[in-house]
Amino acid sequence: MDYVMAAFSSTYAALLAQRAGAEVAAVQVMPVLREVSQGCGIARRLPPEALERVRGALAACGLKPEEYAFYAVSGQGDARSVRLLPGG
Numbered sequence: 001m002d003y004v005m006a007a008f009s010s011t012y013a014a015l016l017a018q019r020a021g022a023e024v025a026a027v028q029v030m031p032v033l034r035e036v037s038q039g040c041g042i043a044r045r046l047p048p049e050a051l052e053r054v055r056g057a058l059a060a061c062g063l064k065p066e067e068y069a070f071y072a073v074s075g076q077g078d079a080r081s082v083r084l085l086p087g088g
Contacts, residue, residue, distance in 0.1 A: 030044070
């Protein structure tokens with residue numbers, strides 16, 4: 001896995017996650033990848049080793065698990081692989 005993408009159900013959830021996630025990991029704003037057709041279009045990119053810290057921060061800030069999803073992303077271009085990670 002090259003990185004983790006967090007996708008959100010609404011712009012509000014994405015903005016709230018920006019504040020919460022920035023305190024625990026280096027996260028970057030990115031568009032939702034075309035392989036993921038759901039959400040508000042705003043995603044966060046984070047290093048795999050920060051996943052559990054960011055999960056905890058999102059839960060602590062009041063976001064519900066159905067408001068976000070994490071995806072493992074590997075490769076680039078046509079060789080890119082995106083898979084949904086279990087849990088919120």
